[in-house]
Structures are given as structure tokens and as C-alpha cells.
Amino acid sequence: MQALATILVALIALEHVYILILEMFLWTTPRGLKAFGMTPAQAEATKTLAANQGLYNGFLAAGLVWSLLHPDPGVAFQLKLFFLGCVVLAGLYGGATASRKIFVIQALPAAIALVAVLIAG
Numbered sequence: 001m002q003a004l005a006t007i008l009v010a011l012i013a014l015e016h017v018y019i020l021i022l023e024m025f026l027w028t029t030p031r032g033l034k035a036f037g038m039t040p041a042q043a044e045a046t047k048t049l050a051a052n053q054g055l056y057n058g059f060l061a062a063g064l065v066w067s068l069l070h071p072d073p074g075v076a077f078q079l080k081l082f083f084l085g086c087v088v089l090a091g092l093y094g095g096a097t098a099s100r101k102i103f104v105i106q107a108l109p110a111a112i113a114l115v116a117v118l119i120a121g
Contacts, residue, residue: 005120008113009064009080012087015109016061023054037099060087077117084114 026032027050028043036043036050043050060083067079091107 001116001120005080005113005116006068008109008116009068009084012084012110012113013061013064013068015106016057016064016087019106020054020058020061023050023057025054027051027054056090060090077121080117081114084110084117088114 022032022035027036027047028040032038032050033040033043038046063079063083063086067076067083070076070079087110088107091102091105091110095101095103095107
């Protein structure tokens with residue numbers, strides 16, 4: 001179960017690196033427009049806000065990577081719980097305020113990883 005939990009945490013970290021890239025660098029490109037359902041004018045008007053969001057997603061990814069690399073298993077466990085909890089909360093808030101698909105894309109996978117980490121203990 002420990003290996004599964006580690007894989008799930010790594011996948012959540014990679015997902016947030018991808019979100020960082022979408023929000024910071026691809027926001028106004030066809031890929032970014034499609035991912036967020038925006039018009040070019042909307043994307044251009046919100047480009048700075050999106051880059052800020054992307055940076056925060058990068059911090060979540062960095063924390064999850066830190067949790068995977070920390071040499072002390074007890075500290076690593078606590079880091080996983082904290083950063084996965086942050087991702088779940090961000091996904092719940094985003095799903096409630098921005099788009100319901102955020103529940104499925106962000107909150108649900110992080111919640112599954114969180115449960116796996118808790119079970120692997």
C-alpha cells in the first residue's frame with residue numbers, strides 16, 4: 001500500500017505542475033483556452049490572475065515533491081497530509097465557486113491519495 005500511496009502523491013504533484021504550466025504559460029494559447037473554456041479576450045484580461053493561480057499550484061506541487069523526498073518518514077507523512085489536504089480544500093473551493101469539474105479533476109484524486117497515505121500510515 002505504501003507504493004500505491006507514493007505513486008498517487010507523485011501523480012497529484014505532476015498534475016499540479018501541469019496546472020502551473022497551463023495557468024502560467026499556456027493560458028492564452030489554444031490549449032489553455034480549451035482547458036478553461038475561455039475566449040481569447042477573457043484569457044488576455046485574466047492572464048495575470050491566472051499566472052498567480054499557477055504559482056500557487058506550483059507551491060502545492062513543490063510541497064508534495066518535498067513530502068516524497070524528505071528523509072524522515074514521520075515528517076514526510078505529515079507533509080503528505082498537509083499538502084494533500086491543501087489540494088483537497090483548494091479543489092473543493094474551486095469546484096464550489098469556479099467549475100464543478102474541479103471537484104473531479106483536483107479534489108477527488110487528492111482525496112483518494114490522502115486516504116491511501118492514511119491507510120499506508
